[in-house]
Every structure is written in structure tokens, then in C-alpha cells.
Amino acid sequence: MDELEKELKLSFLEESIQLLDDTEQAFLDLERSDDNTSLLDRIFRLAHNIKGTSRAVGFGDVAEFTHELENMLLMLKVGQLTVDTEIVTLLLKCNDYLRGLIEALQEDMEATFDSSRIIAQIHSTVNQNVGLAKSAEKNEETANATSESTTDSEVKKVDVFAAADPSESSLESNLNSDFDLGAINKLKEFDNERDEEAKKQQAIAEEVEKYTTQIDEEDLDNISTSGDNASNSKVEEVSLDHQQKVLNQVMKEAVQSDDDHSHDDPSDKSGTSKKKQIDETIRVKLREVELLNNFVGELVILQTVLNQHKSLVESELIQKTIGQLDKLSKEIQAISMGLRMVPIKQTFQKMQRIVRDTSNALGKKVNLVINGETTEVDKTVLEHLGDPLVHIIRNAVDHGLESTPQERVVSGKPETGTIELNAYHEGNTLVIEISDDGLGIDAEVIKKKAIEKGIISEGSTLSEEEIINLIFLPSFSTKAKVSEISGRGVGMDVVKTNIQGLSGEVRVRTKKGEGSTFRVVLPLTLAIIEGMIVELSGNKFVFPMTQVQEILQPKRESITRVTGLGDMLTLRGEVMPVFKLGDALGVEHQFENVWEGIVAIVRNNGQSYAVFVDEISRLQQVVIKKLGEEIKRKKGMIDSAILGDGLPSIIIDLNELFSTDLLSVKNTQIKNQVGAA
Amino acid sequence: MADYSKVQEEDMVNDEMLKRYLEFSLGEETYAVPLLKVREVIARPETTPVPFTPKHFLGIMNLRGQVISVIDLRSKLNINRKKENDEDSAVIIVDLDPIFLGVVVDSVNNVLTLNLSEVNETPKIDSTKNTEYIEGVYRKDEHLILLLNIAQVLDIEDRKAIQSSIKKAA
Numbered sequence: 126m127d128e129l130e131k132e133l134k135l136s137f138l139e140e141s142i143q144l145l146d147d148t149e150q151a152f153l154d155l156e157r158s159d160d161n162t163s164l165l166d167r168i169f170r171l172a173h174n175i176k177g178t179s180r181a182v183g184f185g186d187v188a189e190f191t192h193e194l195e196n197m198l199l200m201l202k203v204g205q206l207t208v209d210t211e212i213v214t215l216l217l218k219c220n221d222y223l224r225g226l227i228e229a230l231q232e233d234m235e236a237t238f239d240s241s242r243i244i245a246q247i248h249s250t251v252n253q254n255v256g257l258a259k260s261a262e263k264n265e266e267t268a269n270a271t272s273e274s275t276t277d278s279e280v281k282k283v284d285v286f287a288a289a290d291p292s293e294s295s296l297e298s299n300l301n302s303d304f305d306l307g308a309i310n311k312l313k314e315f316d317n318e319r320d321e322e323a324k325k326q327q328a329i330a331e332e333v334e335k336y337t338t339q340i341d342e343e344d345l346d347n348i349s350t351s352g353d354n355a356s357n358s359k360v361e362e363v364s365l366d367h368q369q370k371v372l373n374q375v376m377k378e379a380v381q382s383d384d385d386h387s388h389d390d391p392s393d394k395s396g397t398s399k400k401k402q403i404d405e406t407i408r409v410k411l412r413e414v415e416l417l418n419n420f421v422g423e424l425v426i427l428q429t430v431l432n433q434h435k436s437l438v439e440s441e442l443i444q445k446t447i448g449q450l451d452k453l454s455k456e457i458q459a460i461s462m463g464l465r466m467v468p469i470k471q472t473f474q475k476m477q478r479i480v481r482d483t484s485n486a487l488g489k490k491v492n493l494v495i496n497g498e499t500t501e502v503d504k505t506v507l508e509h510l511g512d513p514l515v516h517i518i519r520n521a522v523d524h525g526l527e528s529t530p531q532e533r534v535v536s537g538k539p540e541t542g543t544i545e546l547n548a549y550h551e552g553n554t555l556v557i558e559i560s561d562d563g564l565g566i567d568a569e570v571i572k573k574k575a576i577e578k579g580i581i582s583e584g585s586t587l588s589e590e591e592i593i594n595l596i597f598l599p600s601f602s603t604k605a606k607v608s609e610i611s612g613r614g615v616g617m618d619v620v621k622t623n624i625q626g627l628s629g630e631v632r633v634r635t636k637k638g639e640g641s642t643f644r645v646v647l648p649l650t651l652a653i654i655e656g657m658i659v660e661l662s663g664n665k666f667v668f669p670m671t672q673v674q675e676i677l678q679p680k681r682e683s684i685t686r687v688t689g690l691g692d693m694l695t696l697r698g699e700v701m702p703v704f705k706l707g708d709a710l711g712v713e714h715q716f717e718n719v720w721e722g723i724v725a726i727v728r729n730n731g732q733s734y735a736v737f738v739d740e741i742s743r744l745q746q747v748v749i750k751k752l753g754e755e756i757k758r759k760k761g762m763i764d765s766a767i768l769g770d771g772l773p774s775i776i777i778d779l780n781e782l783f784s785t786d787l788l789s790v791k792n793t794q795i796k797n798q799v800g801a802a
Numbered sequence: 803m804a805d806y807s808k809v810q811e812e813d814m815v816n817d818e819m820l821k822r823y824l825e826f827s828l829g830e831e832t833y834a835v836p837l838l839k840v841r842e843v844i845a846r847p848e849t850t851p852v853p854f855t856p857k858h859f860l861g862i863m864n865l866r867g868q869v870i871s872v873i874d875l876r877s878k879l880n881i882n883r884k885k886e887n888d889e890d891s892a893v894i895i896v897d898l899d900p901i902f903l904g905v906v907v908d909s910v911n912n913v914l915t916l917n918l919s920e921v922n923e924t925p926k927i928d929s930t931k932n933t934e935y936i937e938g939v940y941r942k943d944e945h946l947i948l949l950l951n952i953a954q955v956l957d958i959e960d961r962k963a964i965q966s967s968i969k970k971a972a
Contacts, residue, residue: 423867664850664851711854712853753870756871767869775862
């Protein structure tokens with residue numbers, strides 16, 4: 126396989142994955158929307174793209190399967206088949222299968238596949254759903270006539286794609302036996318369209334020089350004629366883009382078949398094809414972006430050093446230059462961080478599939494409403510977000526919503542449950558909310574279960590919020606039966622762990638009978654965090670701001686010393702333990718009494734505590750630097766950051782550092798309560 | 803003789819009996835580490851102490867944006883400093899794949915090319931110190947150079963965590 130071919134194949138595979146996401150979404154929309162004509166057009170175009178391109182780059186197995194899929198889609202398009210749940214399930218299955226093929230090919234380009242089983246399934250489903258040959262005989266002549274024109278257009282198309290396939294004729298034979306006149310007329314229309322498309326492509330092929338502008342015109346044409354919404358026109362662009370690629374490939378092949386051995390300047394051609402795409406986007410390796418971000422991170426650190434020592438320089442010019450440099454660095458940082466940002470759309474779309482499959486399996490009716498899918502998030506964060514979201518969504522469908530539609534009707538709700546998925550930015554964080562309009566979480570049930578499982582003791586007086594947050598503990602599942610979907614009791618603690626692994630937070634708000642909302646708050650990026658730099662006898666440490674709720678200097682009277690618990694802080698009626706940072710880190714405190722220093726209030730699992738430090742020097746964005754394993758294994762020391770003075774400082778995970786303290790406080794509290802009772 | 807033959811074997815593979823070492827001083831003693839493990843030598847940087855680490859663990863430093871742990875070999879090996887001030891002291895950045903480690907020494911002397919056949923096994927007696935990090939002894943003119951296995955200097959737990967690429971010298 127020469128390099129060019131390999132490159133073409135690779136780019137096909139990458140794009141296919143994208144296309145398959147689009148088709149999956151379209152299949153799901155198919156089930157939800159009433160007007161399917163434009164959708165089916167879109168789906169058909171996507172499938173056609175995959176078929177054409179896969180054949181052109183030499184993935185015969187993929188082309189063969191897509192061809193079958195295309196046949197079925199065609200029948201849907203002409204109204205021979207009607208869209209129902211069964212068909213959509215089959216289409217989704219095909220989509221998954223195709224994805225499997227593509228992924229396998231990404232591993233090994235030489236892989237071959239036997240698709241006969243799934244093809245047989247397509248056939249049997251199609252046959253079941255299509256009434257056996259109706260007026261086929263009567264219309265045979267007309268059908269033949271049409272099939273000729275079809276063949277015509279096929280030939281043209283084959284010309285363009287420069288890859289003839291005898292199996293293409295199976296389409297016609299299907300027509301002869303199964304299709305009625307109306308269908309054939311529709312097909313005719315479609316063929317005309319395809320004719321035009323083929324002609325367009327030929328015209329384009331003839332005038333390669335003017336190619337780009339032509340595409341633009343056609344783009345406009347497509348947009349204006351279709352008069353469809355923006356997303357549709359986007360698909361047009363994509364498909365044209367594809368045609369362009371196929372065309373390039375065809376031209377290359379033509380050149381190569383003219384003279385197989387002399388590689389007639391292929392570099393020049395690939396050069397032009399690349400140039401055309403550069404105008405819109407270029408593909409960059411994630412590794413390179415990461416490298417860039419690393420360097421930019423260093424740049425920003427050095428810039429901070431410069432800024433802090435600017436006044437030492439006498440020259441005004443240099444001071445001014447440092448100021449300008451600072452602006453530039455910030456711009457560069459913003460842009461380079463932006464390179465890692467991708468819209469959350471893809472992940473959200475996957476949720477639609479999850480909701481569909483889960484609700485079908487449980488016999489529930491669910492409508493998923495998605496908002497803010499254009500919200501951007503760091504690629505690494507997004508990658509790790511999928512699993513927890515799936516868990517929460519499944520949970521919402523299974524546990525959140527009422528068991529049966531009837532149960533909903535009885536409680537005065539519409540039969541179809543609604544799950545809402547929202548994403549938006551809030552300051553430097555990404556917020557994702559998953560709400561359902563189901564039963565809500567019953568704190569009493571949770572409490573009973575927790576007591577049963579020995580998680581809390583009988584007499585514990587946890588607040589409602591604390592009780593509800595017990596669902597994030599390992600091995601906690603209230604669903605009586607273990608089901609396929611959820612209820613193994615591994616769900617929510619995995620969610621919590623995953624999200625905490627991303628320096629995020631998850632919380633539940635719930636109202637009995639009205640539903641629950643899971644709120645996931647994540648940092649926009651993992652490379653930079655908002656840090657609070659605290660001092661302890663001259664030592665600097667960084668607290669992640671995501672953990673700190675508020676900072677205050679406590680009044681003397683708000684501190685009470687309790688035997689066995691140490692200092693307790695009363696804040697707006699809430700009593701919480703005060704932990705000394707110095708005790709946890711083995712560093713001396715400058716002040717002995719809590720009210721002389723400053724406390725940071727941290728909230729974890731509904732439990733608040735205050736962390737006592739000497740001083741808070743500043744809040745700033747810090748670039749996260751990995752620590753070696755020799756330090757990382759020390760409790761609470763997760764990462765490091767290089768501060769303005771050029772020295773590294775340890776970033777402290779407060780919840781980890783104080784986990785044992787928290788536990789012992791809780792135990793003491795429980796003991797005290799039991800004692801009092 | 804187990805140590806010795808192992809060292810020999812390793813280098814036979816390299817088709818060389820000659821191996822280059824970086825020679826440095828700790829107090830009055832002279833040590834050397836394989837040059838291939840040395841990434842660079844820098845002047846002693848400022849370090850940030852890390853809580854709950856042993857005395858010889860000086861803290862973490864910023865090496866052009868990379869955060870690296872720094873240890874003081876003298877205090878680890880219980881060697882008295884050459885002088886009261888550390889002006890002369892340097893830091894050798896050692897590559898312990900997958901981590902880098904900064905090692906504070908009194909001074910870096912020169913690069914030695916050793917013929918491994920002249921390297922002697924570590925004497926079993928003659929020292930109250932733990933000798934497991936001494937790979938061998940080389941006689942240069944009138945004094946001895948101790949060949950050091952840096953990975954062995956770290957704590958056992960550290961080593962476990964780091965998964966040192968350096969083979970344990972039996």
C-alpha cells in the first residue's frame with residue numbers, strides 16, 4: 126500500500142466515524158420527528174457518501190454492507206417501508222455494526238469482514254415489513270423502462286466513482302419484483318437528482334481550476350434551494366466536501382491508470398487537495414497541542430515572574446514592553462487553551478441513544494431534551510465525562526422516572542417522562558445538569574436503606590441533603606431488584622469517583638414527586654486550575670478553588686473548643702470542625718488561635734469543614750505540573766504548580782488530606798449523639 | 803563475585819568493556835554515576851520543601867517548567883559536608899526513567915572512562931553504612947571511587963512506585 130493510498134484510507138476512516146455519529150443522530154431523530162422526508166434525504170446522502178468513498182478507497186466489505194443499508198434506506202425514502210421502532214432499532218444496529226467495521230479497519234486496514242448475518246437480518250426485516258409483490262407484474266414494463274434510466278445514471282455515477290460494482294444492479298432487480306409505480310416514480314425523481322449530482326461532479330472534474338469557487342456556488346445553491354435549517358446546509362457542505370475528496374481520488378486514480386509506473390507528480394495533486402481544506406480546518410495531533418500548551422504554560426509562568434519584578438527595572442521602555450508582552454502571553458494562552466476545547470455535542474448525542482435503549486428495555490416513554498450542546502469543554506475532560514453521564518442518565522430513566530406510564534398518569538403527569546440535559550459555562554467551570562420529572566428521591570427510603578446496610582446508625586441526625594448524598598457511597602442501591610440497566614449498586618459511587626478524578630463535583634437536588642436534578646460542575650480544562658495560594662510559616666501551598674466555598678477570618682466568639690473534636694466554627698448557624706493545615710502537613714503554624722488566621726470553608730458530600738491557614742496570599746490561575754510518584758503517594762498532594770516566584774508549590778486535595786479527620790469527627794459526633802440519646 | 807559478573811555481562815552486550823562515568827565529590831569521598839543516566843548538571847536551585855519527607859529530601863524544584871524532586875546525597879549517606887556553605891554544590895539531574903531526580907553533590911569533577919574489568923566488588927566490611935547502593939569500587943591513582951546506583955538511594959516505597967529501570971545489583 127503506498128503512502129497516498131494509506132492516507133486516503135485513514136482520512137476516510139476518520140471521517141466515517143464522524144459521519145456515523147451524524148447518522149446515528151439522524152436515526153434517532155427519525156423516530157422522534159413527524160416529517161421524515163428531509164431527514165431521510167439527509168440519511169440517504171450520508172450513507173451514500175460512506176458507500177461511495179469506501180469503495181473508492183478500496184474497502185469493498187464496507188461498501189458492500191453500506192450498499193445493503195442504502196437499499197433499505199431507499200425503501201424508507203420512497204415510502205415502501207415505514208419508520209417504526211423496529212426499523213430504527215435495526216438501523217441503529219447497522220450503524221453500530223458499521224462503526225465496528227470502521228474501528229476494526231482503523232486497527233488493521235487489511236481486515237476483511239463477513240456481513241452476511243446482519244445483511245440477512247436486513248433482508249428478513251425488510252421482507253416482513255414490505256407486502257409481498259403487489260402490482261409488480263402489471264408495472265413490469267414501466268419498471269423496466271425506469272430501470273434503464275436508473276442504469277444510465279448508475280453508469281454515470283460509476284464513471285465518476287471510477288469503481289464499477291456489479292452488485293449495483295441488485296437495486297434494479299429489487300425494483301422489478303417489489304416496487305409499485307409510485308415508488309418507481311419517486312425513485313425516478315431521485316435518480317434525476319442523482320443524475321444532476323453526477324453531472325455536477327463531471328463538470329467539476331472538467332474544470333479543476335475553478336473547482337473551489339464552483340463548490341462555493343453550489344453550496345449556496347444547495348442552501349438556498351433546500352431552504353432548510355442550518356444543520357441541513359452543514360450536511361450539504363460535508364457531502365460536497367466528500368465529493369471533492371472522492372473526485373480527487375478519482376483523478377489520482379485516472380492519472381495512475383494512465384501511466385501506472387511513472388507517478389505523475391502525485392505530490393502536486395495531494396498538495397492541491399490539501400490546500401483546499403486548509404481554508405476551513407486542519408487536523409492537528411492532540412500530542413502537538415499538548416506540547417504547545419506545555420510551552421505556553423511555561424511562558425505564562427515566566428511572564429508572571431516578569432510582571433512581579435517589573436518595578437525593579439528602571440527603563441520605562443522595558444517596563445512597557447513587559448506590559449505588552451503580558452497581554453500577548455494572555456492572548457496566546459487563551460488561544461492555545463482553546464485548541465483543546467471541543468463542543469459537548471457529540472457526548473450529548475450519545476446520551477440520546479442511551480435514553481432510547483434504556484427506556485425501550487424498561488418499557489418507559491421518555492423524551493430527552495438537550496440544551497447547550499455547543500458548550501465547549503476540554504477534550505480530556507470530555508473523554509472522561511461519557512461514563513459518568515451514561516450512569517446518571519440510565520439512573521434517571523430507571524430509578525428517576527416512574528415505573529410505568531400509567532403510574533405517571535395517576536400522579537397527574539404526562540405519560541411521557543422528560544429528561545433534560547443542560548450544559549453551560551459558569552465562570553471558569555462547566556456545568557452539566559441532568560434533570561428528570563420523575564419520582565424524586567425519597568430521603569426516608571434512603572435513610573432506611575442506609576441504616577439497613579449499616580452505613581449510618583439508627584440515631585443519626587443527618588440533614589436531608591446529607592442523606593440524599595449517601596447515594597454516592599459505594600454499594601448503595603435502593604432499587605429492590607438488580608436489573609440489566611442499573612441497580613447493581615456500583616453506579617453512583619463510580620460517577621462520583623470519576624467526576625472527582627476530573628476535579629469536579631456532583632450534587633443532587635430533589636423534590637419528592639417532582640423529580641431530581643444531578644448537577645455536575647467541572648473545570649473547563651485540566652491543564653489550568655483556579656488556585657488559592659495559602660501561606661503557612663512562609664511555606665506556600667495551593668488549594669484548588671473548586672474545593673473552597675468561601676474564605677473568612679473567623680470572629681473569636683464563633684470558635685468553640687469541644688473536647689474530642691477540637692475547634693468548632695459556627696458559621697450562620699452551621700457548626701463545622703476546624704482542621705489545621707499545619708497539623709495535617711507537619712508544618713508549624715504562625716498563629717496559635719484560629720481567629721488570628723484565616724479559614725477556608727470546604728464542602729464535601731454535604732459535610733462542611735474549615736481549614737485553618739496563616740494567610741492567603743492571592744488567587745491566581747496555575748498551570749498544573751505533574752509530580753513524581755515519590756511524592757504523589759503522599760496523602761493529599763496531588764499535583765504541583767509553579768508560582769510567580771518561579772518556585773514550585775504543592776497543590777493540596779483538601780478532601781483527601783482531611784478524609785480521616787472528617788471520618789473521626791463524624792464518628793465522634795455519632796457517638797455523642799448516641800450517648801445523648 | 804555475583805555482582806561483578808553481572809556488571810560484566812551487561813556491558814558485554816554493549817560490546818564494550820569501557821564505560822563512562824561522571825565523577826563527583828561528597829565531602830571527602832569520591833563517587834561516580836554512569837554518564838548515560840545523567841541528563842544535565844545545574845547549579846544548586848531553590849527548592850520548595852515537601853511535608854512529611856525524610857531529611858535528605860530537599861523538596862521540589864522547577865527545571866524549566868518541569869517539577870523535579872531533589873535529594874541531598876550527603877545527608878542520605880551521612881557524609882559531612884565539605885564546607886559550611888554550599889556555594890560549590892551542584893545538582894546532577896539523573897534520569898531514572900520514568901522520573902527525573904535532582905541529586906545535590908559537593909562538586910562535579912570530571913568524566914571518567916572506566917575499564918569495567920578493573921572495577922572491584924564492594925568490600926563487605928569496612929563500613930557501617932548501608933552499601934547496597936554501591937555498585938563497585940574503582941581505584942584511581944591513590945584513591946578510591948565508589949560507583950553509585952542512584953535508584954538504590956531512594957526509599958523502598960519510592961522505588962516501588964517509580965519502577966526503576968535500573969537493575970538491582972543483587
